[in-house]
Amino acid sequence: MDNTVGIVLVSHSHILADGLRDLLEQLGSGSGPRPIVPAGGTDDGGIGTSYDLILAAIGRADQGAGVVVLPDIGSSVLTARLVLEDYPRDDVVVVDAPFVEGAVAAAVTAAAGAGLDAVAAAAREARDIPKFPS
16 A cells, blocks of 8 residues: 555546546556546446445545545435445545546645645635636
8 A cells, every 4th residue: 555545536427437537547647546436327337326336436545545535416425425424434535526626636636645634625625726817
């Protein structure tokens, strides 16, 4: 295990979660592998969320420095929180952040070697960064 904070991308769509993981990997190309694990869709590949996929993704993303879980909307938030209620851990946190911007900020911060609290804060702070000047 290394000291990189893992990131779990929870979405109603496996295509969306996989695509965001691909984007994050491309943005960080050349700087080594990162534990970014998608948990999208239902167990049978449909639209929805899966308790089991989220739980397994947390395990795969865990590299010993904690895991940030980024859900997209609605029931993905509820399902991720339920997983952590059933399997409470101090080193796993569900973060209320914009899905794409939060994931980018979290991945960049994790790649720089920051700890769990800093990675979670970076994801949250992404909400306040404007895309263009007003």
